[in-house]
Structures are given as structure tokens and as C-alpha cells.
Amino acid sequence: MIGSLTLTIPPPWNHRHLRPTPPSIKCESGGVPLTKQGHRFFSSLAATADVNDPATANRLIKKFVASSPKSIALNALSHLLSPRNSHPQLSALAFPLYTKISETSWYNWNPKVVAELIALLAKQGRYDESEALISQAVSKLKFRERDLVQFFCNWIESCSKHNSKEGFNDAYLYLSELTCNSSSVYIKRRGYKSMVNSLCEMDRPNEAENLVDEMRKNGLKPTLFEFRFISYGYGKLGLFEDMERMVCEMEIEGFQVDTICSNMVLSSYGAYNAFSKMVPWLQKMKTLQIPFSIRTYNSVLNSCPELMSLVQGLDSVPLSLGELVKILNEDEALLVQELVKSSSVLDEAMEWNGTEGKLDLHGMHLGSAYLIMLQWIEEMKCRFKVEECVIPAQITIVCGSGKHSSVRGESPVKTLMRKMIVKMKSPMKIDRKNIGCFIAKGQVVKNWLIPDGEGE
Template identity: 50%
Template sequence: MAAVLLLSSPAASKPPELRCALSKQGQRLLSSLSDGGPQPSSTHLTLIRKFVSSSSKTLTLKTLSHLFLSHNLSSFALPMYRRISETQWFKWNPKLAAQMAALLEKHGRFVESETLILESVQKLGFRELSIFYCLLIESYSKHGLKQRALDSYAHLREIPLPSVIRRGYESMINGFCLLGLPCDAEEMVEEMGIAGFRPSTFEFRSIALSYGRSGLFEEMRRVVRRMEDSGIGLDTVIMNIVLSCYGEYGEMLEMVSWVRKMRDLDIAFSVRTYNSVLNSCPTMISIVGEPDKFPLSIVGLVEKLEKASSSPNEVLLIKELVSSVVLEETLEWSSSEGKLDLHGMHTCSSYLILLQWLEELRLRFSEGTVLPLEISVVCGSGKNSSIRGESPVKALVSEMMFRMSSPLKVDRKNTGRFVARGKAVKDWLC
């Protein structure tokens, strides 16, 4: 449960505030709340009341999640939560309650925090209560409230359910890692082993990530070796964690070594591998940042990188990615449609995949492979962009297709899709 939140974020390399875009209505509210100081005024409360009463459940909860994550607007989360709790559709949610309690604690509103927790505890059975305490541990840890996380762990251990013991270890290990205390997390793994529980992949990944984020690479590698020694094989996820940690510190030579290790061990590259590596390549980012100038072929890209990059390892990383098979996993091919799906890819990854895609199309057409009726590129319309409706990947595809005089145009029925007849694309490329 908590593992997903911890392990998905670093490779994505996005600020938490930008992971999920809001509608224009939600953006207007946040903009209005940011005026007039950090503390809610009567005007702010009126804006929140009107917003909640006129918005859908999905939009309201999404906006609340943005307030939880925002450093500047978190003080507005409590009045919105209270207003939401008065709606007809509201149903008590353990995750929201845990997030709210931790946020109140962080802002020194201890009585309100305790009241919310007590109200929650009184309505829960043992199983639901154990989940709630796990969520509290996670929420407190994200806000740096170590003692409160430990208090919740102590309460969790009091629940008379056999499954709670292991769940408690997992939650507190995750909590220590979120707090940036991997040594404490390792000590708890030892305690967990003494209690008769074998550490899982989750524990090793969490601790390796926490060490890596702190720049303690020797310790990170030691945990990875320990993971192997325990009989848990290395996989794409742990390799992506290592790559993202090295990338945050610009350790490109190490990244080259681990990318090659992935290939030697036959560990599959993923879209996240592309994102983790390319988000760490400053010259590549600079090139993609000039859409009217970036090369339109892999050969041209490599030549430009060799001239512009201050590190030969950046070029090596790009070459290693190009020789992977990620494109094959994102390209669907049949008599009806040849579709490239760019969902999940950041801008640099989309650019490199598009260059590989063009070469792959030329190869297939020259070999006489079945010609699809349609060729399409799916990039999304910007629903998950930092500004809703403004997709940087879509802008990239549009610029590339325009500069290359491509027959692929925006689909009238789906603005997040470029499409053309298969024969037109074949004539264009060949």
C-alpha cells in the first residue's frame, strides 16, 4: 500500500504538486487562495464553500489533494476538508483523515488533530484500524514527524491481529525511509528478522532508495547486494531506483555501468528507465528545449550530443537506450493500425522514442511488413500536465511532424492523437 507512493516518485522526477493536473476551475481556486496571506480569511472560506458546492466529487477531492501537497496553501486544507465532510456525497476516508491529522499536527493544531484521530478510531474495527494507523505512520513520516509516527506504530502493535505485526514492520520501515533515516529502517529489518519475518523486496527497495536519495551510494549498493544474497533477484524496478538516485547527483559514469549491468543480466528496460536516465542528461534536456532546432534523426542527435555535451558518458547513455527494445513494447502493429503510445513518457523520452519509431517504420516498410490501414501516435491531450490542456509531449510531436512535413495530423475526434493513412506515411518515409 505505502510502497507504491514511496517507490514511484523518484523516477518520475516531478514535484508532487505537478503529478496530477487540475481543471481550470481548480486552478482558479488555488490562485484565489494564494492572494491575501497564508491564513484563511472570511473571503477565502466563502470561495471554498462556493467551490465545494458547485464542483464534482472528483474535482473537489483532487483539489484537496493539491492543498495537502502544497507548501504555501496547506493551511486551507482543513476548512476545505470540513466543508467536504458536510456534503451529501462525503464518505469517511482513512487516507484523507490520516493526511489531515498529520497536517494539523505539523501546523501545531494538536487538539484538532487528536480530535480527528479519536473520532476515526472510535468508528473502526480492528482491521480498518490497523490500516488507519499504517496511513498515519506514512503521513506523519512525510511531514518529518518521527515521534508521532512512532506513537502510531506503538498503537498499531496493540491491535490483537496476527497480520498486524508484519504490517507494522513494513509501515515503520517505510516511515523511516520517508523520514530519510535508512539506518533506522535497517535496524527495524533486523528486528523483523528476529521476530521471524523475512524481509521482502519492498523493504530492500525502500532502504536502497532512501540511501540513494541521501547520496550514500556505497550503502545503497550494499543493500542491493544484500537483496541479491537473500535470494531476491534484481529487476527493472530496483535498477530504475538505482539509476534515478545516481541521476539526481549527476553520476553519469555509474549510470552507464548500471545500464550495461541491466543488459548483461537481461533485465528489461522500461519507460521509467528512459525517464530516469534522460531526465539526468542536461545536454539532452537543453536540445529538446529548443524544438525549432533539435535534430530529426538519431544520427543527428548523437552528432549534436558529441559536440555539445561536456560528458562523453551522456552520449554513451543515449546509445545504450537506443539499443534497447522499449520501442517494441510501446508499438502496436496490425493490419488495422500501427500505434505508438507515448503515455507515461516525459518529453526527452518521447523525443528519443519518436526518433527510434521513425527508423523502425522505415525498416518495416522496406522489408514489406504488413501495411496498417492507419498509423497513429497517442500522446494525450494534457489532462495530466502541470497546466491542464497544455501537453508538452503533444507540442513536441506537433513540432516534429510539422518540421518533417509529416502526413500525421491531430485527430479531430481525439486531440491527444496524431493519425494518418498507412499508405500516406509509407510514401512520406520511403
């Protein structure tokens, strides 16, 4: 029998806060960014309170919640609920923290937070607490079918992210029953989409494909999302024939292969060093006029061990596209050549006018930033050699200051750019007003790239 829980329950969950967002520290594992206040709180917990010492932990939690604004308290809870939180030894304190937050005057019940907490509790084997929360949520939402299906979807997706098999199976049963019994097409579509997605997250794409067959029998045509989930689910497991089969089925159903789908395919090939399949796929993208994106670059170049070794080593990094292609092995050289044949990513990343010539490297992983930088240098040389070329007053490289890096304030891209700039003897310097940028006068950059007489 499901137990009762005498809580009021969780708060509104929004990554956009109404008040100014406090400084945050990116957790090392890439999970939810943590505020400085939250970081101090967790450090205090780790130093003075053992998870088996509930009295001390509860005292610190009570003090933190009482003295913290709503956004700070919720950020700390969000961090503990994340599957990738950088304080896993403190994850058992998520429930006590949640309980204390639920008692505040500003607190509003939020099913997404409850779903995430249930998934974490199930992973920890704390079934009494999780079942009580499930019972409470179902009771609150049972007359609001759309809200109920959203809760079940959040729950099953959270379980899949935590890789909690037992919690996943429970959530699947609830969601499957609601989906099958509902007369609403919206409920059925939402339920099937979430189940397919979550099965693929749990490395069960064959079951997800069976679910798509069930959708068809129930009169629902699969959407692009289901095909993407399943093809990528197979791809992550290295089952390329099944992945390619699903892509073909997607096209037969009338859906076009797009950049998102292509990036999933490339990422799958790259994870297994299937370079011989990556080059033809890049060529297929060009034939079908599917634009490359920053993620295309990231997916391809992250799978190139020689190139990644070069950019991480820094000292021996080639400073031109020609040098790079010569030094790489044949497979990686072919991939680089296919990428640079298209200028679509460079065109998106750069601006060029009389005021400023700017290259924005945000969103690029190390290999992508390096290759785009080399392309940009070549592009600037070509432009400066044209007599009618507009010379920007300032040239700027935007690489960020490391706010979102694994170690706050240490941007790998910025470090790479600095090394390249020094080795190239470039006139660009760190902007004193924005340490995430390198700047120089446009005419000075032109004189550096095109010495006197070379542009004639």
C-alpha cells in the same frame, strides 16, 4: 489531555467517481488534479478571503459545499491535503472545508482522509485539532486492529510526504507500539513495511535498516519491498555503497533484481550524474534479461543535461540517432547507445497491422519521447524496405493533448513532435478528431521514408 471534537468527520475517498468525472486542471506542482469548479472556488478564496478572515472564508466554503456534488467537494479537499497542492497559501482552510463537508448528508467517515488531515495540521502546528482527530480515530477503530494499523500507516506516510518531523515522530510512536504489541503477523508486517518506507522518505534509511534487523529478531523475514525502500533511500542521498550493499543483500535473501529496483538505482545514479555507474547497470540489466521500461528511459534520459537541453531548445534537435550520438558528449552518447540496443520499450509503445501503425508516447517524459520517436523512424524504414511488409492504412502518433501537463492544454511532448515533424518534412498532420494525435496515410509515410528506388 486530548481535546474533544464535535464533528461527524470525513467522507469516502475514491479517485474513481460513480458519476461522470468533471473536467480537471492539473495543478502546476504535479499534485492532485483539480476540477474546474474547484479551481474557481480556490480563485474566489484567494481573491476575496484571507486565511485570517475566517468569516469570509467560512461563508465561501459553506456556499461551495452546499452547491457542489460530492465528487467536486472531495476533490477540492483532496487538493488542499496534498503535499504538492498548487494553492499552499490556502492549505490552512483544509480543516474548515473538511468540517463543513463532514456535516453533509452524503458524508461517511474515512480514516485515510483523517490521517492526511492530521498530518497537515501537525505541519501547521495546529496540535489541538490534530490530537482531537487522533483521539476520535483511535476511539472508532480500537476494536478493529487491521483498520487501526491502516490508519496509523496512512498517518505516518502522510507525515513523511509533508516532511513533518514532529507529526512523523508522533505517528511513529503510535504505529511502533501497535506493531510491537500485536500478536498478528499481518499487523506486524503492515506496520514494519510502513515504518521502513516512511523512514526512507524522511531520509533516514539507516534507521530503516535497523528496523529490518528488528524484524528478523521478531521472526519476520524482510520482503522485497523493504529492500527496495532502503536501497533507494540510500541512493537518494548519494550513498551508493550502501545502496549497492542493500541490493546485494536483497539478492542473497533470494530476491531477484527486477525492473523496478533497477529504475530506482538508475534514478539515484542519475540524480548525482554518476554516468560511469549507469552504463554498467544498463549492461547488467541486459545480461540478467531484465526488461527496460518507459520509466527506465525516463530515469536515464532525465539525467542527461545535454540531451534535455537539445529537446527543450527544439530548434537544434538532431533528427536521427546517428546525428544525436555524434553531437552528445561521450557519457550521454554511451547511455543512449545502451538504451537503443534494446527494442523492448519501442515494441511496447508501437502497434503494427494492416489497419494502423501506431506509436503511443503516453507516460514518456520529453527525452524518452524524443528517443523513442527516432527509434520508431528507424524501425519504420527497416519494415518498409522489406517487400512482404504489411503497409498500415494509417500511421498514428499518440502524444496526448496536454490534459495532464503542468499547464492544461499545452503538451511538451506534442510541441516537440510537431517541431520534429515540421523539420523532417513529414506528411503527418494533427488529427482533427483527436488533437492529441498526428496521422497520415500509411502509403504516404512509406513514400516519404523510402523514396522511389531506395528500398530496392
